[in-house]
Structures are given as structure tokens and as C-alpha cells.
Amino acid sequence: VDVKSPFPFFSPPQVLLLTCAEDLECVPGFQQKVFYIEQPFEFTEDQPVLNLEFDDCKGNNKLNFEVSNPDFKVERDGSLVALKNISEAGGALFVHARSEHAEDMAEILIVGANEKHGALKEIFKIEGNLGIPRQKRAILATPILIPENQRPPFPRSVGKVISSEGKEGAKFRLSGKGVDQDPKGIFRINEISGDVSVTRALDREAIANYELQVEVTDMTGNTIDGPVRLDISVIDQNDNRPMFKEGPYVGHVMEGSPTGTTVMRMTAFDADDSSTDNALLRYNILKQTPTKPSPNMFYIDPEKGDIVTVVSPVLLDRETMETPKYELVIEAKDMGGLDVGLTGTATATILIDDKNDHPPEFTKKEFQATVKEGVTGVIVNLTVGDRDDPATGAWRAVYTIINGNPGQSFEIHTNPQTNEGMLSVVKPLDYEISAFHTLLIKVENEDPLIPDVAYGPSSTATVQITVEDVNEGPVFHPNPMTVTKQENIPIGSVVLTVNATDPDTLQHQTIRYSVYKDPAGWLEINPTNGTIGTTAILDRESPYVQNNVYTALFLAIDSGNPPATGTGTLHITLEDVNDNVPSLYPTLAKVCDETKDLKVVVLGASDKDLHPNTDPFKFELSKQSGPEKLWKITKINNTHAQVILLQNLKKANYNIPISVTDSGKPPLTNNTELKLQVCSCKKSKMDCSATDALHISMTLILLSLFSLFCKSFP
Numbered sequence: 001v002d003v004k005s006p007f008p009f010f011s012p013p014q015v016l017l018l019t020c021a022e023d024l025e026c027v028p029g030f031q032q033k034v035f036y037i038e039q040p041f042e043f044t045e046d047q048p049v050l051n052l053e054f055d056d057c058k059g060n061n062k063l064n065f066e067v068s069n070p071d072f073k074v075e076r077d078g079s080l081v082a083l084k085n086i087s088e089a090g091g092a093l094f095v096h097a098r099s100e101h102a103e104d105m106a107e108i109l110i111v112g113a114n115e116k117h118g119a120l121k122e123i124f125k126i127e128g129n130l131g132i133p134r135q136k137r138a139i140l141a142t143p144i145l146i147p148e149n150q151r152p153p154f155p156r157s158v159g160k161v162i163s164s165e166g167k168e169g170a171k172f173r174l175s176g177k178g179v180d181q182d183p184k185g186i187f188r189i190n191e192i193s194g195d196v197s198v199t200r201a202l203d204r205e206a207i208a209n210y211e212l213q214v215e216v217t218d219m220t221g222n223t224i225d226g227p228v229r230l231d232i233s234v235i236d237q238n239d240n241r242p243m244f245k246e247g248p249y250v251g252h253v254m255e256g257s258p259t260g261t262t263v264m265r266m267t268a269f270d271a272d273d274s275s276t277d278n279a280l281l282r283y284n285i286l287k288q289t290p291t292k293p294s295p296n297m298f299y300i301d302p303e304k305g306d307i308v309t310v311v312s313p314v315l316l317d318r319e320t321m322e323t324p325k326y327e328l329v330i331e332a333k334d335m336g337g338l339d340v341g342l343t344g345t346a347t348a349t350i351l352i353d354d355k356n357d358h359p360p361e362f363t364k365k366e367f368q369a370t371v372k373e374g375v376t377g378v379i380v381n382l383t384v385g386d387r388d389d390p391a392t393g394a395w396r397a398v399y400t401i402i403n404g405n406p407g408q409s410f411e412i413h414t415n416p417q418t419n420e421g422m423l424s425v426v427k428p429l430d431y432e433i434s435a436f437h438t439l440l441i442k443v444e445n446e447d448p449l450i451p452d453v454a455y456g457p458s459s460t461a462t463v464q465i466t467v468e469d470v471n472e473g474p475v476f477h478p479n480p481m482t483v484t485k486q487e488n489i490p491i492g493s494v495v496l497t498v499n500a501t502d503p504d505t506l507q508h509q510t511i512r513y514s515v516y517k518d519p520a521g522w523l524e525i526n527p528t529n530g531t532i533g534t535t536a537i538l539d540r541e542s543p544y545v546q547n548n549v550y551t552a553l554f555l556a557i558d559s560g561n562p563p564a565t566g567t568g569t570l571h572i573t574l575e576d577v578n579d580n581v582p583s584l585y586p587t588l589a590k591v592c593d594e595t596k597d598l599k600v601v602v603l604g605a606s607d608k609d610l611h612p613n614t615d616p617f618k619f620e621l622s623k624q625s626g627p628e629k630l631w632k633i634t635k636i637n638n639t640h641a642q643v644i645l646l647q648n649l650k651k652a653n654y655n656i657p658i659s660v661t662d663s664g665k666p667p668l669t670n671n672t673e674l675k676l677q678v679c680s681c682k683k684s685k686m687d688c689s690a691t692d693a694l695h696i697s698m699t700l701i702l703l704s705l706f707s708l709f710c711k712s713f714p
Contacts, residue, residue, distance in 0.1 A: 026057035027157050029104030030097065033145050036109050043072075043082040043089060049108075052078040052095060056102035068094040068277050070338060080108070094235060094276065096147065105147035105235040138165045141214050141230040144196060148204040148237045161194040161214050161230065169219040174230070176212035187212065187232065196230070204234040205271045236273035242281055242332035244268050244346035249330075251307065251350045255318040256357070259309055263298065263350055266305040268332035282337030286345065287329040290322055298328060298350065302337065305330075307348060316352065319387045324352040354389035356447045360397050360419075361385050361458035369423065370466045373431040382412070382421035382461060384443050390419070393446035397421065402460075403440035410439060429467045432505055437465040474500040474511050474556035476568030484573040487540040495523065498530040498568055500556035509558040516567060517553040520544040523570075525554055532570065540574040541608045549573050578613035578664025582606065584672050590688060591645065592681035598645040600631070600676060605639055605660045613664035615639050622657030622671070631656060649678045 031053040043049065052074060054063065065074035071086050074095055093108040144159035161172055171191040178186040187210070189196050210233075215226030244266065251264030272278035282302045288295060299310045307328070309316060318324045328348040335341030362384050369380035388394035399412040399421040409427040414420070421443065429437070442460045449455070476498060483496045502509050513530045515523060522536045532554070540548060550572045557565050582605045589601035607614040616638035621631070630649065634642045643656065654676040661669040679688035 026055060028056045028058075028102035029158075030054050030095075030106040032106070033104070033159075034107050034109070034143065036111055039089075039110050041087070043086040045084050046081055048079040048081050050080050052080060052097075052106055054078065054097040054099075054104065054106075056099045058099075058101045061100045063097065063099045066096045066098075066340075068092075068096075070277075070336065092275070096237075103147065103150065105145060107145050107235065138225040139163050139214060139216060139228040141228045143231040143233065145233050145235050146198055146202055147235045148202045149239055150198070150201050154201075155188065155197040155199045157195050157197045158232075159196045161189065161196060163194065163216050163225065165216075165225065167216075167218075167224065170216050170224055171219070173215050173217050173221075174212055175215075175227070176210065178207075178210045178232075179212060183207075186210075189214065196232075202234045204236045204273065205240065207234065208273075209233050236276050236278050238272055238278040238334060238340075238342060240271040240278075241342040242268040242270045242334055242344035244330075244332065244344060247346055249346060249348040251348060252353050253309060253316070253350060254353045254355055255316055255324075256313045256355065257309055257316055258313055259311065261309045263307045263309065264348065266300065266307065266330050266332075266346065266348060268305070268344055268346070270332075270334050272334065277335050277338075279334055280336045281332050281334055282341075284331045284333070284337070285328050286331045289327045292322060293320070297326060300328075300330060305332075307350070318352045318354050318389065319358065321352065324354070324389070326350045326352070354392050354394050356388055356392075356394035356445055356449050357453050358387040358394075359449055359453060359455045359459055360395075360443045360445060361456075362443065362461040365458075365461055367461060367463045368466075369463060370468060371425055371429060372468045373470050374428045374472060375470075376425045376428060378422045378424045379465065380423050380463065381415070381418075382423060382441065382443075382463070384419060384421070386419070386445070388445075395419065396446045398444050398446055400442050400444070401439055402442050404438050410437075412441060423463060430503070431467045431469040432503060435467050435469075437467070439463040439465065469504070469506075471507070471558070471560035471562070471564045472503040473564035473566035474502050474558055475566050476500045476554075476556060480569035480571055482571045482573065484575060485538060486575045486577055487538045488577050488579055489534060489538060491534055491536060493534045495532045495534060495572060496570065498525070498532065498554060498556075498570070500530065500566055500568065502558050504558070504560070507560065509560055511559075512557050514555045514557065515552070516555045519552070520550070522550070523552055530554075530556075538572070538574055540576055540610075541580065545574060548576075576610040576613060578609055578662065578666070578668060580608040580613075581668040581670040582614070582617055582660045582662045583670065584658060584660050584674075586674075587672065588675045588677070589643070590677045590679055590686065591649075592686065593651045593678050594648060594681065598648075600643045600645055601674070602636065603633075603641050603643060603658070603660075603674070607662050609662070609664065614662055616663055618661040620659045620661075622659060630654075633658065643674065643676075651678050651680055653677055 035050060037050060054060065067073055069089060071083050071089065072080060072093060073083060074080050089110055091110055095106045095108065097104055140162045146158050150156060163170065172189050172194045173191065174187060174189040179188065185199060187196060187198055209231065212230040212232060213227035214230045215228065216224045218224055246267060249264065249266060253261055253263045266283060268281055270279035270281060283300045283305045284302065285298065285300050288297060293315045294311050297309065297311050298307050300307050328350065329345055330348050331343050331345050333341040333343045362382065367380055367382055371379045382399065384397055386395045386397065397414050397419050399414060401410060401412055407427065409425060409429060410423060411426050412421050412423045415422055421441065440460060440462055444455060444459065481496060481498060485495060498513065500511055502511060512527045513525045514527060515525055520542055522534055522538055523532055524535050525532045538550065544550060552570045554568045554570060555565050556568065557563050585604050586601065591600050603619065605617040619633050619635055619641035621633050629646055631643060631645050634644060636642055656674040656676055658674055659669050659671045661667050677688050679686045
């Protein structure tokens with residue numbers, strides 16, 4: 001190719017040289033770094049595509065070439081050839097050369113016929129298909145490609161900028177990110193020759209491209225030409241291993257799944273250039289643990305990373321595996337999986353999930369249990385076996401009594417730890433009614449069985465239950481017992497004859513009676529026939545009587561060995577008898593000797609009996625001594641009366657005889673005295689000292705008035 005002409009003509013495959021400067025001295029590396037070749041119909045095996053020239057300026061000792069596409073190689077003379085007939089090679093090839101003293105990277109861009117003209121126009125700014133320059137450019141700054149991770153020495157020359165107008169005193173000036181902007185000082189330019197150099201190794205994963213500006217200045221620093229953009233691209237090196245970042249990786253597959261079932265996807269990340277083979281990953285299974293029933297239970301798609309099953313559904317049986325968990329060591333390798341690729345590994349855990357393909361089965365066809373009559377609780381644990389996963393509903397058992405439990409005396413529940421069926425008596429059994437019970441019980445799983453599996457005869461079992469006879473205590477009929485009696489009935493009166501029977505009808509035992517609790521000590525019972533009589537007067541007003549009812553407890557004791565006891569409760573409702581005289585209050589009153597209000601006191605009466613043996617009460621004054629009547633009593637209502645003085649009295653103590661009678665039949669009368677103190681009153685102070693009267697609280701009088709008004713205004 002004639003690189004001196006700006007309008008070269010190519011014969012297929014056509015090649016365009018971008019580095020147009022003539023080196024006046026040897027620069028280590030590829031003498032041409034970027035090529036454009038037109039995509040032919042097919043790259044032919046062993047036919048040279050182009051020639052690459054690499055010179056380390058020291059004889060190229062131990063020179064070695066590496067091509068990013070494994071379908072190409074570079075011969076010792078620099079010829080790039082295809083290893084086979086290739087119709088599609090991608091958009092670019094990278095060739096890495098390394099000798100004892102230098103290394104470099106060349107880029108070969110593969111374009112179609114239309115893309116070629118676009119590339120020429122971009123680089124040389126030509127117009128249409130004529131090849132006529134639109135404008136003559138004084139600065140030629142061709143793109144520079146630099147491999148990352150270059151080794152010292154630095155600075156290292158990487159390219160050259162040319163000015164077609166070599167004015168005297170003109171200088172090149174470089175600026176932009178990587179020069180005078182952070183990160184500063186990476187690139188610099190020889191202001192005289194235009195040589196561009198890099199001062200340290202580059203990292204493509206940190207910065208992949210630099211856009212610099214180059215201009216020509218005079219001696220005073222004023223711009224003569226430019227600025228012109230100078231693009232520097234960092235060529236990727238395979239310096240990053242694939243990494244699995246999304247772990248832990250856990251997949252699930254149902255046992256018995258068809259061959260080819262996808263379990264999970266493994267995805268690795270490579271920080272290298274995704275458009276190159278440096279980040280082209282291939283996956284592989286390095287190790288499977290355990291190796292049974294097959295060392296190759298799974299396969300991974302080398303490109304997608306999908307893990308699928310490769311064994312038959314019969315081998316994927318959770319119950320026959322030594323463990324339902326498999327661990328796969330997965331390798332991801334870049335460079336398309338070639339030996340030169342870097343690798344990264346991760347562990348994939350695959351769990352074989354259980355499905356309900358095994359019904360629960362009783363360990364025995366018949367179970368035995370013995371229980372004492374009258375006792376409740378668990379009587380037997382029914383055991384089953386199930387080969388499914390204990391952590392799932394495919395293992396957990398559900399028990400049902402399907403026959404032999406008409407009275408609902410039995411219940412069965414599942415022990416969540418052992419999966420056993422706990423059969424319980426919930427209603428006490430009676431030996432005399434039935435000494436034997438036979439239950440038919442079935443067991444199922446919480447989850448339904450898979451369609452092709454059914455419950456069999458082993459999923460049902462019989463339980464034979466023997467009831468043991470126990471000496472039960474006698475039972476009173478009825479219990480509690482109730483009777484109504486008048487209070488004050490004569491001592492020795494019969495209250496009630498109790499009846500108790502022994503449930504143990506087959507034992508023919510005798511029963512004796514005794515008093516268990518008699519709070520007031522009023523009762524006795526005949527030990528043989530159960531007749532209850534009184535030993536004292538029954539008093540309805542006793543503190544042992546609550547709401548007119550007296551309660552006592554009695555025992556019935558059989559002749560068993562040991563004897564059994566039953567308890568009966570007796571409630572005696574006591575009818576009231578008029579056996580309490582009414583009481584009068586207050587019994588003391590005070591009055592001033594010169595008072596104008598001669599109403600001395602309001603009297604009230606109460607009675608412990610019940611109506612009609614209480615009010616209305618009759619209040620009367622007994623015969624007064626002396627020639628003149630000093631007071632009188634007036635009825636206010638059924639329970640209260642007013643005592644009134646008929647004249648002022650001298651300071652002294654007076655006893656007023658009063659009788660109060662209830663309404664009972666026959667009525668009862670209480671004859672009592674009201675003590676009246678007549679005191680001197682001066683300046684609102686009452687002095688009763690001369691009367692030797694007791695000082696009592698006026699509260700009683702106030703209570704009498706309050707009670708009076710309550711009775712008057714119901």
C-alpha cells in the first residue's frame with residue numbers, strides 16, 4: 001500500500017494506514033497500529049490478509065504474536081492469515097506482539113464497502129466519492145491506540161502529530177484530560193517533533209478513552225493552528241478474571257423432573273472489554289459432590305450459564321439419594337474458553353425438592369391400648385413411616401377416626417415432632433356400659449399425593465381399646481338436692497331422705513351415709529337409709545343462711561376396697577316465721593328547756609323477719625304518770641312516728657315508755673323506753689351536764705329524719 005498518497009487504491013482485502021508520519025528514528029512497536037480492511041466474501045484458509053511490521057529496535061528477539069480471534073494467526077514474517085475459511089470475523093481484530101525488549105498492540109478494523117468510504121471521509125475529510133480534500137489541514141493528528149498494562153521503561157513513545165506548515169519557532173502544545181486535567185501528566189508531547197508519549201501504564205477499566213487537543217503555537221504561546229482533536233484509545237488486555245458477584249447460588253429442582261429441566265443460571269462478570277474475547281466467557285462444571293447416583297447429574301450451557309438436569313427422572317429420586325443436596329464447582333473462563341483464558345469459580349448448591357410420591361404407612365396393622373374408666377388423656381401413640389421430606393407437607397401426617405367413635409369419646413392429633421398419631425380419650429369411658437372399643441383409623445398427608453400414587457391398605461389401622469373397671473364413688477340423685485322448710489321446726493324433724501346409687505352395678509356394694517359439711521350444726525343423717533333430720537332449731541336469720549337458703553354437704557361411701565366416696569349437696573330454703581320483735585331507734589333524745597319547737601324526735605322501727613311479719617308497725621305510748629300528759633306520739637308512715645312535747649319541761653332526764661308492734665300473725669310487741677334529756681340552751685350551745693345525760697351524737701336523729709322522708713316519699 002502506498003501510504004504517501006492520501007488517495008490509495010486497494011485490492012481486496014483493502015487496507016488503510018492511519019499512521020502517516022515518517023519516522024526519522026526507530027520507535028519500538030508496530031510501525032503501523034491501525035488498519036481498516038474491507039470484509040471479503042470469505043477469508044480463505046492460509047491466505048495472507050495483510051502484513052504487520054513490528055520492530056523493537058533491538059532485533060526482535062523472542063518475538064511472539066497473539067490474535068484476539070483464535071481463527072487467525074500471525075506468521076513469523078508478520079503475515080496475518082486465517083486458519084480456516086471464515087465468512088464472519090466480527091468487527092475488529094487485535095494483535096498483541098511481545099519481544100524481549102518491547103510490546104505493542106495493533107488494531108484491525110473490519111468494515112463493509114459502504115463503511116470503508118465513511119471511514120476515509122472521517123479520517124481524511126474527503127468530499128463524496130471524488131477524493132478531493134474539503135480543506136487542507138495543517139495538523140494531522142491520527143488516533144493513537146495504546147495497550148493497557150505496558151511495562152517500563154517510561155516514558156514510552158506512542159504516536160506522532162505532524163504539522164504541514166513548518167513555521168520557524170512553531171511548537172506543539174497538548175491539553176486535556178490526562179495532560180493538564182486530572183489525571184494529570186499521563187501524556188506529553190515533544191513540542192518540536194510532535195512525538196506523543198505516555199508516562200505510565202494505563203488501565204482500560206479505569207479510563208478507556210482520552211480526548212486530547214493539540215495545537216501549534218508561536219514562540220510567544222499564541223495559537224497558530226488548531227486546536228485539533230487527538231483521540232487516544234486504551235486497548236484492552238486480558239487482565240481481569242471473571243467474577244461471580246451474585247452469590248450464594250442456590251437452585252431447586254423437583255425430584256423426578258424430566259431430563260433437560262433448567263435448574264438455575266450462573267452469570268459471571270468480566271471487567272475487560274466486552275467487545276473482545278477478553279470478556280467472552282464460557283462456563284464449565286469442574287466438580288460435582290456427591291457423585292452418586294451419577295457423576296454427571298447436571299450440565300451447564302457454556303455460553304448462557306444455564307444448569308440443566310441430564311439424568312433420567314428415575315435417577316432424580318430424592319428418597320434413593322444419599323443426600324438431596326448437590327454442590328457444583330462452576331468455572332467461568334474468558335477468551336472464549338481457550339487455555340490462555342483467565343478463570344473464576346463459584347459453588348452452585350442444588351437442592352432436590354420433595355414431591356409427595358410416598359404415602360404414609362402404619363408400622364403395624366393393629367394397635368392395643370388399655371385405659372381405666374373415668375380417665376381422660378392420651379392412651380396410645382400410633383406410629384407411621386413416610387419416605388418423603390420431613391420438612392414438608394408431603395411427610396406430615398393427618399389422622400382421622402373413620403369408625404368406632406359414635407359418642408365422640410376419642411380424638412386423635414398429630415405429634416409435630418415425631419409425626420405419630422396421639423389417640424386420646426376426651427370423654428370418660430364407662431366399664432359398665434362397654435368394656436371394649438374398636439377404632440378404625442386412617443392416615444393421610446397434608447399435601448395431596450401425586451396423581452399416579454394412591455393410599456393403600458397400609459394407610460389404615462385398627463386400635464383395640466380395653467376399658468379397666470374402677471371402683472367408682474356412689475352418685476346422689478338428684479344432685480344438688482333441694483327442699484323447703486319453715487324455720488323453727490321442732491328438733492328431730494325429718495328434712496329429706498337422700499338417694500345414692502353405686503355405678504359399679506356388677507360389684508353389688510353397700511352404701512353408708514355421713515355428714516360432710518354442716519356449717520351451723522343443725523342436721524344429722526341416718527347412715528343406712530339416708531334420712532336427714534334436725535338436731536337444732538333452723539333459724540332463717542342465722543348468718544349461715546344466705547338468701548334464705550342453708551347449704552350442707554353429705555357423703556355416700558361404698559364398701560369397696562378401697563372404698564369410693566360420692567358427695568351430695570343439699571339446699572334447704574327456709575320460710576320465715578314471725579319470731580323477731582321489732583326494734584326501736586333512737587333510744588335517746590335531747591331537747592332545749594325553752595324550745596319553741598316541741599317536736600322532740602322521729603322514731604323508726606325495723607324487724608329481722610320478712611314481710612308480712614314486719615311493717616306496718618304500730619307505735620303507742622304507755623300510760624303516763626302524773627296528773628298532766630307531757631307528750632304524745634303521732635304516726636308518720638308504716639315505719640316511723642313523731643314524739644311531741646305538750647309543754648316545756650324543766651331541765652331533767654325523762655323516760656318515755658313506748659311500745660312498737662309488727663304485723664305478723666300473731667303480732668309481736670316490743671316495749672321499750674325512750675330516754676329524753678331536757679337541757680339548757682344558751683347562745684346555740686346545749687348544756688346537759690346538770691341532767692347527767694349521756695352525750696350522744698345527733699347523727700341518730702338525722703338518720704331518723706332521713707329515713708322518715710324516704711318512707712313518706714317512695
